[in-house]
Amino acid sequence: MNVALAAHEIHSDVLTGAGEAGPAPKRVVVAYGFWIFLLSDIVMFSALFAAYAVLVNATAGGPTGAQLFRQGTVAIETGCLLASSYTCGLMLLAVDSRRHFATYFGAAITFALGAAFLALEFREFANMVAHGAGPQRSAFLSAFFALVGCHGLHVTAGLIWLAVMMAQVAVKGFAAAVQRRLLCFALFWHALDIIWVGLFTVVYLMGVAP
Amino acid sequence: MTEARYDRAPGDSGRALTAPRSEVLFYTVGLALAVILTAISFWVANTSLLWGPGVALGLAVLAIAQMGVHLVFFLHITTGPDNTNNVLALAFGVLIVLLVIAGSVWIMANLNTNMMPSGDLMNLHMQH
Numbered sequence: 001m002n003v004a005l006a007a008h009e010i011h012s013d014v015l016t017g018a019g020e021a022g023p024a025p026k027r028v029v030v031a032y033g034f035w036i037f038l039l040s041d042i043v044m045f046s047a048l049f050a051a052y053a054v055l056v057n058a059t060a061g062g063p064t065g066a067q068l069f070r071q072g073t074v075a076i077e078t079g080c081l082l083a084s085s086y087t088c089g090l091m092l093l094a095v096d097s098r099r100h101f102a103t104y105f106g107a108a109i110t111f112a113l114g115a116a117f118l119a120l121e122f123r124e125f126a127n128m129v130a131h132g133a134g135p136q137r138s139a140f141l142s143a144f145f146a147l148v149g150c151h152g153l154h155v156t157a158g159l160i161w162l163a164v165m166m167a168q169v170a171v172k173g174f175a176a177a178v179q180r181r182l183l184c185f186a187l188f189w190h191a192l193d194i195i196w197v198g199l200f201t202v203v204y205l206m207g208v209a210p
Numbered sequence: 211m212t213e214a215r216y217d218r219a220p221g222d223s224g225r226a227l228t229a230p231r232s233e234v235l236f237y238t239v240g241l242a243l244a245v246i247l248t249a250i251s252f253w254v255a256n257t258s259l260l261w262g263p264g265v266a267l268g269l270a271v272l273a274i275a276q277m278g279v280h281l282v283f284f285l286h287i288t289t290g291p292d293n294t295n296n297v298l299a300l301a302f303g304v305l306i307v308l309l310v311i312a313g314s315v316w317i318m319a320n321l322n323t324n325m326m327p328s329g330d331l332m333n334l335h336m337q338h
Contacts, residue, residue, distance in 0.1 A: 024216045031219030035296060039303030046307040050314035075252055082244055089237040089284055092221070097230050187221045190284040194277050197248075201273035205255035206266050 027180050034184040038191045041154075045195050048150055049202060052143040056207070060138035065207030068133055070124070074204040077120050078196065081155075084113035085193040092186040098174045107166050110189070114159050121152050144203065151199055154192050161185055218292040221285055240283020247276040 023029070056065070091106025125145070128134065135145035165185055168178050218224055223233055251272045254265060281287045287296055 027222075028216055028219045031221055032217070032295060032299075035220040036299055039299055042303055043306045043310065046310045047314075050311045053311065053315050054318040071252065071256070078248055082241065082248065085280070085284055086237055086241040089240075090234065093230055093233050093237075183219065183221050187285065190221070190280060193284070194280045197273050197276045197280065201251060201269050205251055205269050208255065 027176070027183065030180045031183050031187065034187055038187060042191065042195065045150070048143070048147040049198065052147045052203065055139040055143040058139035062138040062141065063133050065140070065203070068128060069204050069208055071204065071208060073120055073124055074200055077117050078200050080113045080117040080120070081193050081196050084110045084117070085190055087113065088186050088189045092182065095174065095179055095182050100169070103169060104166065107162055111159060111162050114155055114162070118152060118155055118159070121148070125149070148199065148203065151192065151195055158185070158189055158192060161188070216292065217295045220287065220296045223286045224292070236283060240279055243279045243283065244276055247272055247279065
């Protein structure tokens, strides 16, 4: 069947009327599908958030959030992630206008900020474990490490993805498939920042609020 | 007919090719708003000026506002007709998220109050 293949080749200007124009371009379909995945990912995070909210007081006599969390670190982490979300958006603009240097530059800064975020988070985790506040200490800490660690794993996956995408840009140039993947990556990265907003509010700020 | 012929992909502004300058400005406005909201959040959590029990609610409102800023300025989710699919998917996602979180918290709070053995009788359940 070449119908589907041919349909997305047709330029949208030729067609009229949403829904009557035939299959949407592949870029729209792919990004929409990825959007659905992201929402399901957020639903998974909501389960971890719910577990954390339920277990936040179950410290089993161990340290509480107010004793463990350092707001300075969290503020820097938040700044890193927010700035990397911004540079990721600028990188996407560079991709849309096919500027190689701006794309690499935006990706490099995005990667560096994401890596800085991860390094800070890893240091925080290592510190907590070293002080006997590992995930096995209490239900509160199990929920904390599950929630924040899951976000950290997502950021790690995002960094690997970004590195792979830059290799693809270098090898394949701005092919349509590469552009679609970069759009999906930008969606992923922005969604991670949205989850982090909920995370630093619920875990770190509400945890230490007077 | 210059109206939307297709739904727009989430994350696509639809203007990036025609006006990249204004797109950069758009992202920058989003960043500025997000930074302001984040700063207010950190201030609210640390100040003693505000009424204590209201702080958590205020933080929740600020977080939701910031998520809205991210959705609009970074993910380009709009109320336009070419965005209906994206918004509907988002609305469904938000519904499930609310059900999961509110439902869990509600049920577990109920269990805690109704099934908590009296304190000295059983110290296994060490909540609070």
